[in-house]
Amino acid sequence: MLKVENLNQYYSGSHILRGLSFEVEAGKVTSLLGRNGVGKTTLMKCLMGLIKSKSGQIIFGGQDVTHAPTHERVRSGIGYVPQGREIFPRLTVEENLLMGLASLPAGAKIPKLVFELFPVLKTMLRRRGGDLSGGQQQQLAIGRALAMEPRLLILDEPTEGIQPSIIKDIGHAIRVVAQRGSETERRVEERRQTQDAIRKVAETGKVAILLVEQYYDFARDLADHYLLMERGEFIMRGLGADMDRDGVREALAV
Ligand SMILES: Nc1ncnc2c1ncn2[C@@H]1O[C@H](COP(=O)(O)OP(=O)(O)OP(=O)(O)O)[C@@H](O)[C@H]1O
Ligand SMILES: [Mg+2]
Numbered sequence: 001m002l003k004v005e006n007l008n009q010y011y012s013g014s015h016i017l018r019g020l021s022f023e024v025e026a027g028k029v030t031s032l033l034g035r036n037g038v039g040k041t042t043l044m045k046c047l048m049g050l051i052k053s054k055s056g057q058i059i060f061g062g063q064d065v066t067h068a069p070t071h072e073r074v075r076s077g078i079g080y081v082p083q084g085r086e087i088f089p090r091l092t093v094e095e096n097l098l099m100g101l102a103s104l105p106a107g108a109k110i111p112k113l114v115f116e117l118f119p120v121l122k123t124m125l126r127r128r129g130g131d132l133s134g135g136q137q138q139q140l141a142i143g144r145a146l147a148m149e150p151r152l153l154i155l156d157e158p159t160e161g162i163q164p165s166i167i168k169d170i171g172h173a174i175r176v177v178a179q180r181g182s183e184t185e186r187r188v189e190e191r192r193q194t195q196d197a198i199r200k201v202a203e204t205g206k207v208a209i210l211l212v213e214q215y216y217d218f219a220r221d222l223a224d225h226y227l228l229m230e231r232g233e234f235i236m237r238g239l240g241a242d243m244d245r246d247g248v249r250e251a252l253a254v
Contacts, residue, residue: 001023001024001025001026001060001061001151001152001208002023002024002047002058002059002060002152002208002210003023003057003058003059003060004020004021004022004023004047004056004057004058004059005021005056005057005058005059006019006020006021006055006056006057007019007020007021007043007046007053007055007056007057007058008020008053008054008055008056009039009042009043009046009051009053009054009232010054011042015232016039016042016232017039017042017043017046017053017232018231018232018233019056019233020043020056020232020233020234022227022234022237024152024208024209024210024225025208025224025225026151026206026207026208027178027179027206027207027208028178028208028209028224028225029174029175029178029209029211029222029223029224029225029240030208030209030210030211030223030224030225030226030227031211031212031213031219031220031222031223031225031226031227031240032210032211032212032213032226032227032229033212033213033214033216033219033226033227033228033229033248033252034214034228034229034230034252035214035230035252036214038229038230038231038232039229039231039232040156040157040212040229041083041156041212043229044080044082044083044154044156044210044212046058047073047078047154047210048070048073048074048078048080048154049065049068049069049070049072049073050070053066060073060076060077060078060152061076061077061151063076071103074103074148075103077148077149077150077151077152078150078151078152078154079145079146079148079150079152079153079154080145080154080156081138081141081142081144081145081153081154081155081156081158082141082156083156083157083160083212084160085134085137085138085140085141086141087129087130087132087137087140087141087144088129089128089129089130090128090129090130091128091129092125092126092127092128092129093121093124093125093126093127093128093129093132093140094110094125094126096129096140096144097110097114097121097140097143097144097147098110098147099144100143100144100145100146100147100148101147101148102148103148104148104149110147111146111147111149113146113176113177114143114146114147117142117143117146117169117172117173117176117177118139118140118142118143118169118173120136120139121136121139121140121143124136133163134161134162134163135162135163135165135166135167136166138158138162138166138170139166139169139170139173141158142155142158142170142173146173146177150207151206151207151208152207152208152209152210153177153207153208153209153210154209154210154212155174155209155210155211155212156212157212157213157214158170158174158211158213159213159215159218160214167215167218171218171221171222174209174211174222175222177207177209178207178208178209178222178224179207209222211223214252216248216249216252219243220240220243220244220248220249222240223239223240223243224239224240225237225238225239225240226238226239226240226243226248228248228251228252230251235251236248236251
């Protein structure tokens with residue numbers, strides 16, 4: 001779904017991203033780990049076209065989007081939940097979610113899946129975004145990105161400063177969206193029991209997820225694949241299931 005080749009980026013002369021190459025597959029979660037300041041957010045901004053990459057190639061769904069403007073990347077199906085959430089505090093929850101539809105044809109509706117994953121949003125539709133708790137704002141930010149039914153969902157440290165119960169909900173949502181594990185599928189099917197919703201889940205099965213995290217357990221529990229970044233380079237990569245054995249936790253801690 002996403003293929004990045006030899007990506008380089010500099011901030012005023014210092015080499016921030018150093019020849020990064022990786023892929024993110026449809027229906028899979030790729031966890032990108034790395035300590036503060038190693039370049040994770042810079043990479044996400046390059047993927048979104050918010051900053052220009054110096055060299056390299058970004059291929060999304062077979063299209064070269066290396067030089068495409070941000071709005072085109074969004075329209076072609078990349079959903080982005082930036083670090084620190086960035087919802088619209090003065091707009092209501094509903095209005096925030098509707099903003100997520102901006103890249104879709106007129107008449108598009110907020111998918112039911114958003115409220116199935118985050119029921120709290122349904123009960124707070126008329127509240128202003130800024131009045132929500134930090135965790136609820138994060139759910140709203142993810143809901144807004146899901147509203148456009150992305151084919152690639154990029155999440156930059158969604159658990160940062162969030163309480164454990166909401167972290168659990170967010171983890172569940174990521175799993176459902178990537179449709180990973182039959183147990184989750186069954187649970188989801190049981191919960192909704194309408195053909196419409198099941199179809200929706202099947203559709204979401206095509207979603208590729210790139211999850212930036214520093215919370216090791218959360219990233220590992222969700223990862224099909226992992227990447228570990230250190231000063232703008234990937235120093236380790238592999239299967240999510242091998243993260244403990246590979247010593248990723250220790251590498252992140254040093
Ligand atoms: N606009 C900018 N101009 C110059 N340097 C920057 C800019 N933004 C970030 N940097 C520097 O680039 C490096 C990478 O920053 P980045 O935000 O990508 O790290 P990160 O891995 O996302 O960190 P964190 O985990 O704290 O979010 C850091 O050294 C940071 O100080
Ligand atoms: Mg960051």
